[in-house]
């Protein structure tokens with residue numbers, strides 16, 4: 001089962017996956033980066049996903065002020081400065 005999916009919007013390919021900390025999907029651009037966007041590199045795998053560098057999202061939902069994570073081999077590795085319940089934890093990404 002895939003833990004992430006690819007879609008294209010406005011000529012930009014994006015990776016989407018479910019964040020269990022925020023309980024929403026996060027979407028990362030993979031090409032045609034706009035000014036100020038992080039230039040992510042993805043390993044091409046939708047199950048054992050690895051993306052570099054890490055991501056910091058401010059105010060992803062009304063309940064969460066900060067979500068900061070790495071995507072490593074299909075896991076989401078939450079950094080200690082997240083303000084949701086998974087701060088500092090490593091979780092396998094749920095299947096889409």
Ligand SMILES: [Zn+2]
Nearest residue numbers: 019021022067
């Ligand atoms: Zn999140």
